[in-house]
Amino acid sequence: MAAIVWLYFWFVMKDIKQHREEFDQLGKLYPQEASVEVEQAFINGVNTYWFTPENLVENKFIIWLHGGVYALGSVRSHGAMVSHVAKKLKTKVLFVDYALAPEHPYPAANNDVLAVYTTLLKEYPSHKIGFIGDSAGGGMIVSAINSIINQQLPLPYAVAMISPWIDLNAGNPSYESNKQKDPILNRELIKNATKDYLAGASIETANPDDIVLNAFPPVLITVGTNEVLEDDSRNFYNVVQKLQPKSTLTIYENQLHVWPLTNITSEASQKLLDELNTFFAIEKV
Secondary structure, eight states: OHHHHHHHHHHHOOOHHHHHHHHHGGGGSSOOOTTSEEEEEEETTEEEEEEEOTTOOTTEEEEEEOOSTTTOOOHHHHHHHHHHHHHHHTOEEEEEOOOOTTTSOTTHHHHHHHHHHHHHHHHOTTSEEEEEEETHHHHHHHHHHHHHHHTTOOOOSEEEEESOOOOTTOOSTHHHHTTTTOSSOOHHHHHHHHHHHHTTSOHHHHOGGGOOOSOOOOEEEEEETTOTTHHHHHHHHHHHTTTOSSEEEEEETTOOTTGGGTOTTSHHHHHHHHHHHHHHOGGGO
16 A cells, blocks of 8 residues: 555655655664664765665675656665675665656766766776666666676676666566556656656667666576566566676566565565575576
């Protein structure tokens, strides 16, 4: 029901601050993991937060790109979920508080991500860096990988996408086949969010789905069967598996969009944590 609340506010309320305040309430649905320390840091001018678990693996960390249709989301909405992932993986996680639309449309968020990544490469040359992105954050990973390749930078050692929103066109069949099962997203919401995100830029330029890739790191893609974005995951997997043999698509039955965000203790959420833990183990990738 909490997810339905922010959907209501997206259509009915007009103040973007109210949209964000409602969305941030998702972060109060369960407690943050108390053993994980959270510290704010500014990296190359971008606001970020380090999530540091106990007994961490010292030679790697993961960059988290949050969802929220490029306009919503913060450490308040996602901090609890990120803290549980950090504990499970025993890995430091850097949450990127990237610039949000409509105040900061494309390519502001992508520029923030690249600024953080390039700085970390310089400051931690011996570390392995991974990415996790949920919803819009999954699409941002695709855009980031393209920029990393174009700038001839080292690729992340592994990336994971949770319910990724990759195609800004919102034209995949699952928008119709799953619309009765998805109380969170629909075509109209996605198109409105895309319009605000683009702010006049061409969709072909900004759309992660239109990027022609020639390489990709090992990738784990996860999505629920009750999502209008199900085909975004299926279609991207069909593309990326031709570039990267270590590509995995896991379909979670009867799960909604970014299901760990609303219930981290559910069987499906715990299964996803286990899958992420196995995937990001250095010796496994």
